[in-house]
Amino acid sequence: MKKVNMASPVVNSAASQVTSTAIEFHSDNPGGVLQLWRLAYPIVISMASYTFMQFVSRMFLAWYSPDAIAAIVPAGVLTFSFICFFHGVSSFVNVLVAQYYGSKQYDNMSRTLWSGIYFSLIAGMINLALIPLGSWIINHSYHSETVKVLERQYFIITAMFGGVPILANAFSSYFIGMGRTKITMVINLGGNLLNVLLAYLLIFGKLNLTAIGIKIPELGIVGAAYAMVIANIAMLLAFIYMAFINKKIQDRFCPQKHYLFDYKNFKKLLKYGLPSGVALFLEMTSFTTFVFLIGNVDTVSLAANNIVLSIEMISFMPILGISIANSTLVGQYIGKKRTEISRKVCYSALKLSVSYCLLLGILFVSFSEFFITFFLVGISTGTGVGAAVGGVGAIMIQAKILLKILAVFIFCDAINNTFGSAIKGAGDTRFYMISYVLVAWLVFIPGVIIVLEYLHLSIEYAWLCSILYLSLLALIFFLRFRSGVWLTHKVIEHV
Numbered sequence: 001m002k003k004v005n006m007a008s009p010v011v012n013s014a015a016s017q018v019t020s021t022a023i024e025f026h027s028d029n030p031g032g033v034l035q036l037w038r039l040a041y042p043i044v045i046s047m048a049s050y051t052f053m054q055f056v057s058r059m060f061l062a063w064y065s066p067d068a069i070a071a072i073v074p075a076g077v078l079t080f081s082f083i084c085f086f087h088g089v090s091s092f093v094n095v096l097v098a099q100y101y102g103s104k105q106y107d108n109m110s111r112t113l114w115s116g117i118y119f120s121l122i123a124g125m126i127n128l129a130l131i132p133l134g135s136w137i138i139n140h141s142y143h144s145e146t147v148k149v150l151e152r153q154y155f156i157i158t159a160m161f162g163g164v165p166i167l168a169n170a171f172s173s174y175f176i177g178m179g180r181t182k183i184t185m186v187i188n189l190g191g192n193l194l195n196v197l198l199a200y201l202l203i204f205g206k207l208n209l210t211a212i213g214i215k216i217p218e219l220g221i222v223g224a225a226y227a228m229v230i231a232n233i234a235m236l237l238a239f240i241y242m243a244f245i246n247k248k249i250q251d252r253f254c255p256q257k258h259y260l261f262d263y264k265n266f267k268k269l270l271k272y273g274l275p276s277g278v279a280l281f282l283e284m285t286s287f288t289t290f291v292f293l294i295g296n297v298d299t300v301s302l303a304a305n306n307i308v309l310s311i312e313m314i315s316f317m318p319i320l321g322i323s324i325a326n327s328t329l330v331g332q333y334i335g336k337k338r339t340e341i342s343r344k345v346c347y348s349a350l351k352l353s354v355s356y357c358l359l360l361g362i363l364f365v366s367f368s369e370f371f372i373t374f375f376l377v378g379i380s381t382g383t384g385v386g387a388a389v390g391g392v393g394a395i396m397i398q399a400k401i402l403l404k405i406l407a408v409f410i411f412c413d414a415i416n417n418t419f420g421s422a423i424k425g426a427g428d429t430r431f432y433m434i435s436y437v438l439v440a441w442l443v444f445i446p447g448v449i450i451v452l453e454y455l456h457l458s459i460e461y462a463w464l465c466s467i468l469y470l471s472l473l474a475l476i477f478f479l480r481f482r483s484g485v486w487l488t489h490k491v492i493e494h495v
Contacts (some may be wrong), residue, residue, distance in 0.1 A: 031333065031344035033351055040325030040352065042185035043176065047317035053192035057199045057224050058310045062375040064203055066303065068221045069375065070143070071150035073306040077291050078137065079155050081284045082130050083162045086123035088280030090116050090170040092273035095425055097177025098328045099492045102335020108492070109178065110255035111265040113243065116170030118261060119269065124163015131159050142296040150221045157225035164232045171239035176328055183242055191235035198227035272491060275433035276424060282433075286440040290466065293452055294459050301459045304398035307375040308406055315360050315410040322353045323421035330425030339487050346422040346481065353414040361407035368403040372396060398459075405463045412470035419477035427491035428480070435476050444469035
């Protein structure tokens with residue numbers, strides 16, 4: 001998960017488009033690829049901008065030092081693991097708003113936004129209390145002491161402001177649920193550009209304000225953390241402006257008039273959002289465990305793995321964007337009582353995401369050195385990992401193998417996310433949660449532990465376990481989708 005002077009030009013640009021960004025139901029081909037794409041492409045651009053920001057920030061850290069790039073992925077994954085449960089719950093604002101939008105219950109849309117706001121404020125306070133636990137996890141990892149120091153620095157700074165992205169996500173989900181995806185696109189684009197700019201200035205100490213006597217030194221990974229925090233705050237302020245000040249939103253929805261706590265709506269958010277949050281938490285904690293287990297092998301494997309994980313962001317975020325659009329449009333048509341089109345929406349999402357992943361997989365296999373080289377510039381001229389193994393050769397060899405495995409990984413992930421997001425859009429979140437519990441913690445993590453700790457195989461086999469994990473989830477969600485049971489949930493009361 002950010003903007004330059006976001007309060008005026010960016011927000012005003014979004015405001016001027018607010019009417020045209022809604023995805024209305026009239027269409028020559030309801031639920032088809034074109035209608036889904038109109039809703040999805042601003043989300044995909046938003047996710048791609050986030051991917052770009054993460055990619056560039058990590059590239060800066062790779063240029064800065066080998067230890068910094070070795071620390072940023074575990075620390076970043078750990079930070080999100082601590083907020084992902086709350087993030088998953090606040091994301092369900094999207095589904096509720098989408099269904100209310102489809103059934104034209106605009107007052108309930110506003111009540112849902114406020115339920116998301118109240119939940120996010122509580123989540124931010126809980127996240128602060130969990131910081132010591134995160135530090136304990138880092139301290140008890142098997143990473144080198146130098147890397148652990150950097151991991152702690154990044155984690156503590158970003159976790160202190162962990163409530164900000166949760167709250168921003170509730171606002172973003174509100175706009176996405178009603179189809180105003182261009183608002184989120186504009187805000188995210190500006191925010192992520194701000195993040196990249198600040199990351200460069202703060203990591204390398206390029207912020208020199210001599211006119212007022214300020215010279216900020218090189219901050220390394222600490223600078224990357226501060227850049228993330230400042231950008232998140234700027235993005236939140238922009239969302240608040242669009243929700244409560246922008247005239248066109250006020251004229252049609254006026255969300256602030258429903259600010260009083262609505263127990264019934266809040267309970268509904270928790271009923272369906274909590275399983276979604278638990279599923280995301282289990283997914284991320286299993287992935288965090290996967291990352292830290294690989295860190296126990298050797299430094300070269302850790303460096304190669306972190307480079308490939310950073311590249312994986314290129315594929316995952318656009319897939320996630322299409323999945324969010326899928327869940328939203330499925331929810332809108334369920335709200336309109338047109339469930340047959342909800343099915344069609346899912347297959348349209350499958351066509352988009354699988355086509356994208358096949359193309360990207362070909363690029364990863366054909367031009368693997370091109371992608372990896374970006375992260376080896378700093379290592380090739382520095383000390384530490386590269387020097388310890390006689391150069392970058394060992395990292396390059398291992399990373400190329402992992403990148404080819406990644407090509408299969410992203411294909412399985414696309415199918416998993418497509419059918420999973422469809423059943424979530426209908427409110428089938430409990431089944432979604434149970435599936436992640438069983439597959440992540442009874443198959444994926446035990447498999448990785450056996451491969452690395454008992455059989456002492458290379459990390460390539462651990463990645464093969466992740467492909468098995470995603471394949472099983474994809475099969476389970478497809479069978480659930482095909483059965484039609486997911487459409488029997490009554491999330492909202494139709495009027």
